[in-house]
Amino acid sequence: MSKISNESPKNIPSNFGVTFRSILIGILLCLWNAYWLAYAAELIRPQFLLNFVSLFFNAIFSLSFVIFINIFLRQLAPEKAFTAQEMLVIYIMVVMVSTFGGHTMMTFLVGTLAHPFRFATSENEWANLFWHFIPDWFVPTDEVLNGYFTGDSTLYQTKHLFGWVLPVVTWTGFITILWFIMICFNVIIRAKWTEQEKLAYPIVQLPIQMVMGQKKFYQNGIMWLGFAIAGTLELLAGLNYLFPQIPAVHLNHYSITHWFSEKPWNAVGWISLSAYPFIIGLTFFVPLDISMSAWFFYLFGKTERVVRTGLMGTGELYMAERAGGAWLAVGIVSLWNARKHLTIVWQKFIDHRTQIDDSDEPLSYRMSVWGLIIGLLSLTMFSLQAGMSSLGILGFFVIFFLMAISITRVRAEFGPPSHEILALDPARLLSVTFGPRFVGAPNLTIISFYYWLNRLNVSHPMPNQMEAFKIAERTNINRRGLVYVMVLAVIVGVLASFWAFLHLMYKHGALTVHGYIVGIGREVFERRLERWINNPTGINWSGTQSMGIGAAFTWILSVLRHRFMWWPFHPIGYVMTAATWGGLADFWFSVFLGWLIKFILLKSFGFKTHQKAIPFFLGLVLGDYIFVSGWSLLGTIFGIPTYVLWSP
Numbered sequence: 001m002s003k004i005s006n007e008s009p010k011n012i013p014s015n016f017g018v019t020f021r022s023i024l025i026g027i028l029l030c031l032w033n034a035y036w037l038a039y040a041a042e043l044i045r046p047q048f049l050l051n052f053v054s055l056f057f058n059a060i061f062s063l064s065f066v067i068f069i070n071i072f073l074r075q076l077a078p079e080k081a082f083t084a085q086e087m088l089v090i091y092i093m094v095v096m097v098s099t100f101g102g103h104t105m106m107t108f109l110v111g112t113l114a115h116p117f118r119f120a121t122s123e124n125e126w127a128n129l130f131w132h133f134i135p136d137w138f139v140p141t142d143e144v145l146n147g148y149f150t151g152d153s154t155l156y157q158t159k160h161l162f163g164w165v166l167p168v169v170t171w172t173g174f175i176t177i178l179w180f181i182m183i184c185f186n187v188i189i190r191a192k193w194t195e196q197e198k199l200a201y202p203i204v205q206l207p208i209q210m211v212m213g214q215k216k217f218y219q220n221g222i223m224w225l226g227f228a229i230a231g232t233l234e235l236l237a238g239l240n241y242l243f244p245q246i247p248a249v250h251l252n253h254y255s256i257t258h259w260f261s262e263k264p265w266n267a268v269g270w271i272s273l274s275a276y277p278f279i280i281g282l283t284f285f286v287p288l289d290i291s292m293s294a295w296f297f298y299l300f301g302k303t304e305r306v307v308r309t310g311l312m313g314t315g316e317l318y319m320a321e322r323a324g325g326a327w328l329a330v331g332i333v334s335l336w337n338a339r340k341h342l343t344i345v346w347q348k349f350i351d352h353r354t355q356i357d358d359s360d361e362p363l364s365y366r367m368s369v370w371g372l373i374i375g376l377l378s379l380t381m382f383s384l385q386a387g388m389s390s391l392g393i394l395g396f397f398v399i400f401f402l403m404a405i406s407i408t409r410v411r412a413e414f415g416p417p418s419h420e421i422l423a424l425d426p427a428r429l430l431s432v433t434f435g436p437r438f439v440g441a442p443n444l445t446i447i448s449f450y451y452w453l454n455r456l457n458v459s460h461p462m463p464n465q466m467e468a469f470k471i472a473e474r475t476n477i478n479r480r481g482l483v484y485v486m487v488l489a490v491i492v493g494v495l496a497s498f499w500a501f502l503h504l505m506y507k508h509g510a511l512t513v514h515g516y517i518v519g520i521g522r523e524v525f526e527r528r529l530e531r532w533i534n535n536p537t538g539i540n541w542s543g544t545q546s547m548g549i550g551a552a553f554t555w556i557l558s559v560l561r562h563r564f565m566w567w568p569f570h571p572i573g574y575v576m577t578a579a580t581w582g583g584l585a586d587f588w589f590s591v592f593l594g595w596l597i598k599f600i601l602l603k604s605f606g607f608k609t610h611q612k613a614i615p616f617f618l619g620l621v622l623g624d625y626i627f628v629s630g631w632s633l634l635g636t637i638f639g640i641p642t643y644v645l646w647s648p
Contacts, residue, residue, distance in 0.1 A: 005620040018481030019083030020136030026485070027492055029062050033094050034496035037102030038638055039110075042515030044635040048644040049099040051419050051459045054411065054619070055203050055282065059098055062205055062406060063091040063373030064622075085212045085477045089485060091207055092468045096486050106497045108520045113167055113583050115509065115521025118149065121517075126525065129533050133445035135386050140164050148502070151258050151509025155502045164502060172494045177378050179490045182404060187363045188363035190469050200413030201470045202285035203463075206621050208474055217615065226619025227626075230277035234627035234645070241631075241643035251617075252645060253276040264310025268302045275646070276590045279417040281620035283594025284613075288602070290414045291595035293573020298588040301577060310542040316508035318546035321432055322577035324424040324552030330575055331402035333558050334409045334549075336517030345369065362469055362479040383446065391531040392443030395434075399426035400454060404462045406575070411463035414469075414572050421457040424579075426450075427528070432479060432543040437536035448529045450518075458575040528619055546616075550578055 001371050036058055040048040050058040066087050073081040082090075100106055110368075116134060120126035144163030146154025155161065159504075209217050217223060235251055240248035255272045283291050301319065308314040335342070348356045349369040358365045376397070383393045403426075407419055429449040430439050432446045468486060501517070510517050559573035576584050584591055594617075601610045628645045635642035 011306045015297045015380040017475075017477035018084055018085055018485055019089075022082070022086035022089045023093075023485060025066070025490070026090040026489060027146050029066075029090060029094050030097045030489055030493050031496045033058050033062060034101050034493055035500040036633070037098065038106065038497065039636045040632050041103035041107055042501070042504060042517055043474075043508065044632065044644070045514045045638070046644050047103070047515050048632050048635070048642075049103045049458075050629070050632060051102050051104055052420075052456075053278075053458070054416060055206065055278075055625075056095060056459070057625055057629045057632070060206065060622070061089060061633070062094045063087065063210060064088055064626060067210060073640040075528030081606065087211050087474055088471055088475055089477060089482065092208045092471065092482065093485060093489040095464050095468065096461070096489035097180075097497070099179075099459050099464050100490075101493060101500075102459075102499045103515065104451050104456050104459040105499055107515060108455055109171060110498070110501045110505075110525050111510070111517040111520040112449060112452055113139045113171075114148060115451070115518070116525055119521065119525070120147050120604060123274050124526070126530070130441060130445045130525075130529060133387055133442045134449075135164050137170050138386065138449060140167050143563070149505075149510045150510055151505070151507060153506045155499075155506040160502075164498075168498045172491065172498070174379075174382060175494050176487065176491055177375050177382075179461050179465075180487060180619040181372060181375035181379070183404070183465050183486065184363065184368040184375065185401075186408070186462060186469060187361050187368040187483075188342070188345050188365065188372075190340060190361065190466065192338045193409070193466075194470060194473065197460065198411040200287065200415065201412055201467060202282060203411060203466050204470050204474070205285050206618055208471060209618055210622070212475060217618075220615045221613035222612070223622075225618040226616040226625035228588065228619075229315075230281075230567065230620045230628045231625075232345075233277065234624060234631070238627065238631040238643040241641075243306060251277075255500075264306050267305045267310030269305060271302065273584060273589045273592060274586060274625070276417070276587060278621045278624035279587050279590035280594040280597070281617040281624070282415060282417050283591050284598050284617040286414055286594070287570075288566060288575050288599060290570045291339070291591055291598075293570040294414075294574075294601070295575050295588050295592040295595065296417070296569070297574045298577035298584060301579075302624035316542070319544050319579045320423050321540075321543040321546040322431075322550035323421070323575065324432075325547030325552075325576045326554040326571075327406045327421065327424060328429075328547075329551035329554035329558075330406035330409060330564045330571065331404075333404055333555060333571075349573045360479070362472070362483045364510070380447075384447045386449075387442045388446045389440065389443055393449070395428050395430050395439075396426045396443075396447055396450065399429055403454065403457070404460065407457060407460050408463040408466050410572050410575065412466060414576070416576055416584065416592070418578065418584065419460070422455065424457075425454040426455045429547070431532060433547065434541045435536070435538040435540065436532040437538055439532075441533050441536075444529060444532050448524050451524050451528075455520075468513065482518055510543055522548050544548055 008524060015624065037050055041051050050056060060318055070082045070087065110178060116131070116139065120131070140163045144160050147157075147160065153160075155164075194201075200223070208444070233251065236246065236248040239246045247619045252274050254274050255270065257270050257272075259270045260271070308317060314488065321523065344356055346369070348354050348358060348365040352366055356365070361368075363371070367526060379397065383396075384390070390395075403421070407421070410419060426443065427450075430447075431444075436444060458551065465486065468482065471477065472482050505517070556572045557569055557574055561570060562569045579587065598610070601613055624645070631642045632644065634640070
């Protein structure tokens with residue numbers, strides 16, 4: 001197979017893909033995927049997070065299903081077969097649903113909304129602490145939650161439906177506006193990152209090849225070899241879970257923490273040597289300097305823990321705060337490096353007669369800027385009406401959008417298998433930088449209801465939107481039409497996700513399911529908000545200092561990277577592992593293996609051999625995804641425990 005090009009195929013007609021039937025099939029798959037994501041996150045034991053990794057399991061499986069159906073259509077009625085662009089539009093719609101469906105956001109949102117009134121007691125005094133700061137239109141009334149928590153009930157009672165309708169409409173509107181704001185910014189920055197800097201976008205390689213590769217992809221024996229290796233491992237693992245007498249090779253949950261039980265080595269913390277085939281495959285498409293930097297800084301951070309904590313006896317290292325500063329710095333540096341392009345966009349907004357061609361953009365620059373302005377004003381009014389102060393709103397959304405830009409940049413350049421950023425949300429960073437006393441109880445209460453947005457960041461919508469635009473560019477999908485399809489998928493998907501979670505909870509009971517839908521409420525209100533209000537401390541100077549160190553180190557790496565071509569360390573590798581947990585903590589060894597294989601191929605066998613190996617690594621990813629998703633689907637359909645590749 002030849003090198004995957006960044007140029008649009010010349011033999012493909014333009015403006016394809018956005019058709020009535022692709023939208024219809026996309027909506028149907030959005031509905032199914034909303035249910036599948038919810039069931040896998042809350043009902044399957046062990047819990048399976050289909051959208052925890054950057055390339056969503058359920059989306060690739062859904063695309064495979066459409067391709068499979070299309071094979072029969074081509075044989076039976078060739079004129080009815082889907083075009084490649086139509087199938088990719090369907091895939092993008094499923095991806096949009098997956099950005100908020102399931103564990104990574106909707107579990108947290110629904111679980112937060114249902115928690116504060118039901119679990120208030122005379123001992124915790126929530127009624128006096130923060131009840132009066134919660135708007136009535138945020139949450140359902142307590143009387144409709146009995147069946148939700150206990151199960152053996154139904155959503156389809158009049159009081160249940162009416163009890164939830166206002167919160168569902170409220171948060172659907174909030175999500176739609178916020179997701180559209182991110183679409184607008186992606187439009188504004190797209191040309192800079194995609195056409196000028198020509199970033200790699202590793203995550204889009206597989207879905208494009210699945211649809212556009214045609215015979216070169218599916219008749220390639222090397223691809224099927226990779227598929228067979230990964231698929232066999234996951235097939236045996238799944239059978240072993242159901243029938244323990246069947247042998248299996250387990251490469252995914254191998255911890256070596258017990259090797260470091262003595263001082264000072266026990267300060268290293270949790271560490272694994274897990275080998276995930278799909279992560280090895282995805283890492284193959286990452287530039288060597290970035291993948292090398294990722295595993296190097298992970299080990300560097302572990303060494304620092306041993307030296308500072310194990311040998312020197314240093315107390316809290318504030319690694320999370322350092323990582324937070326590093327991520328914010330990536331966003332700031334990205335905006336600074338794009339300042340000339342942003343100036344051009346602003347000129348186009350001020351004077352539409354300016355000779356700047358934005359005809360190929362998903363939205364015009366003027367509409368995008370207006371979308372940003374109106375959207376941000378809408379979120380500001382929403383938050384003000386909810387009870388936040390102007391400074392609280394400013395602090396929250398500045399941090400949120402800087403993090404969003406950072407994650408999108410990292411995905412476009414690195415395409416990490418996962419970018420979990422736990423405990424680096426705006427509320428945490430604001431409480432460290434300014435102290436809970438300054439932030440204030442009203443702001444902290446409302447921000448707690450925004451926690452679902454950024455608790456994990458693994459399925460963040462903004463990088464997925466940018467990758468959708470990259471797919472459209474590569475395959476000549478109608479970009480203007482695609483924007484409206486993406487917004488439609490968001491609205492349908494949010495409503496479907498609410499329905500799926502509420503349907504399942506009233507049937508099975510939130511207190512009895514295997515997921516985190518009750519646990520998130522305890523985390524938000526017991527371990528965070530209650531503590532902040534009861535202990536309104538001031539500025540955490542050590543944490544703030546650590547944030548500054550992380551930001552400064554990231555900036556220094558960026559400067560060295562631009563000044564010296566030989567400099568080996570990339571700032572993105574650092575931010576991905578700055579905390580030494582979350583992100584690539586589960587996957588660092590797989591990233592190392594992917595880097596090592598690519599390094600050996602390039603240095604020992606040359607570029608041609610590297611290119612010939614590309615289908616093998618795509619096959620690794622596809623084989624992993626098909627069989628792992630298949631086990632999850634089996635558990636969802638038959639309601640039985642099944643093997644999962646990754647579970648919290």
